[in-house]
Amino acid sequence: MDPQKETPKKNNTEHLIADRREGIGACGWILISLSFLLVLITFPISICACIKVIREYERAVVFRLGRILSKKAKGPGLILILPCTDTFIKVDLRTVTCNIPPQEILTKDAVTTQVDGVVYYKICSAVSAVANVTDVHLATFLLAQTALRNVLSTQSLAQLLAGREEIARSIQAILDGATEQWGVKVARVEIRDVKIPMAMQRSMAAEAEAAREARAKTVAAEGEMNASKALKQASMVLAESPAGLQLRCLQTLTTLAAENNSTIVFPLPINMLEGFGQKNRGG
Numbered sequence: 001m002d003p004q005k006e007t008p009k010k011n012n013t014e015h016l017i018a019d020r021r022e023g024i025g026a027c028g029w030i031l032i033s034l035s036f037l038l039v040l041i042t043f044p045i046s047i048c049a050c051i052k053v054i055r056e057y058e059r060a061v062v063f064r065l066g067r068i069l070s071k072k073a074k075g076p077g078l079i080l081i082l083p084c085t086d087t088f089i090k091v092d093l094r095t096v097t098c099n100i101p102p103q104e105i106l107t108k109d110a111v112t113t114q115v116d117g118v119v120y121y122k123i124c125s126a127v128s129a130v131a132n133v134t135d136v137h138l139a140t141f142l143l144a145q146t147a148l149r150n151v152l153s154t155q156s157l158a159q160l161l162a163g164r165e166e167i168a169r170s171i172q173a174i175l176d177g178a179t180e181q182w183g184v185k186v187a188r189v190e191i192r193d194v195k196i197p198m199a200m201q202r203s204m205a206a207e208a209e210a211a212r213e214a215r216a217k218t219v220a221a222e223g224e225m226n227a228s229k230a231l232k233q234a235s236m237v238l239a240e241s242p243a244g245l246q247l248r249c250l251q252t253l254t255t256l257a258a259e260n261n262s263t264i265v266f267p268l269p270i271n272m273l274e275g276f277g278q279k280n281r282g283g
Contacts, residue, residue, distance in 0.1 A: 028065050035082040049083045059126040060088045073126035091126035095187060098141050102195065103149050109156045114195040117168075119144045119175065125183030133182045140175070140184055147174045157196075164191045 039046045054060050054075030062069040062079070064086050073091065081088060098119040105113050121140060123129045129136045151171050152160060160167070172189040179186060196204075238244050 031065065031085055032082065035084040035086075038084065039082065046083065050081055052079050052081055052088065053077070054079055054090070057092060057094045059091050059093060061091060061126050061130045062086055062088045068127060068131060071127060089130050091123055091129055093123055093126070095120055095122045096137065096140075098137075098144055100141075100144055100148055102193075103145065103152075105149055105152045107152065107157050107160060108154060111157045111200060112197060113152075113157065113160065114193075115148065115152055115160070115191060116193050117144075117148055117171075117189065117191045119186060119190075120188040121175075121179070121184050121186045123183055124185045128181065128183030136182050136184060139182065140179055143178055144171075144175060144189075147171050147178075150174075160194060167191060 039050055052060065054077060056076045059073035059075045060079055061073050062081065064082070069086070074088075079088075098121065100117045100119065102114040102116040105115055107113060119140070123136065133139050148171060151167060151174070155163070155167060168189045168191055172186050175186040175189070238248065
């Protein structure tokens with residue numbers, strides 16, 4: 001979409017409101033003239049009623065005879081207000097934190113959860129925030145609640161737990177599109193906590209424990225297979241060298257004697273007995 005086409009649409013309401021200020025009529029001009037005259041007569045006492053101070057983070061939307069005086073809000077600094085014909089509304093432009101209370105949500109896979117979040121937004125057009133909506137903060141708060149419920153009801157529990165950032169971006173896009181005509185810009189949306197029923201928590205814990213046990217058994221089985229292969233290779237090596245088997249037995253006995261003081265029955269090799277038998281026959 002062309003950004004140049006979006007800008008006139010965004011500011012269309014402000015221009016329409018501002019263009020109507022010229023039709024105040026003769027009676028309106030008379031009242032304004034009288035107001036100016038009253039200010040001049042009561043000067044300098046009227047200065048206290050005419051001059052208003054607007055802070056750096058505020059803007060003032062001035063109404064003259066019920067009509068918005070300008071398409072842009074006034075401030076910050078000193079502004080001039082006619083005491084009889086002008087009124088003004090201050091609008092705070094700082095970022096507002098909107099806490100969304102826990103919402104009962106039925107997910108796509110029929111799981112009941114409680115989800116709460118927080119929305120950060122700020123007013124970027126004071127005129128639109130005053131002229132287009134009665135209470136911009138209440139409207140944004142209720143819209144954030146509705147958007148949270150609508151978006152999360154289309155997600156499964158696994159998607160809700162794993163894709164919080166994507167869901168937050170979807171909610172932010174919905175809020176931006178809806179609050180644009182109110183002069184509100186949503187800066188950030190965060191999903192803070194997802195509460196699951198205790199029965200569901202126990203089921204998920206049992207499922208995770210079963211999965212861990214299955215992985216542990218698989219690892220143990222793989223270890224046994226590797227150990228059996230190693231023992232097979234060792235037996236093939238020892239079969240080729242009978243003396244190596246005797247040396248291995250002696251090394252094992254040395255290890256046992258070093259660890260525990262106990263009586264060891266030493267197996268006498270059959271080859272040695274055969275050698276003694278041959279000597280007796282010869283002698």
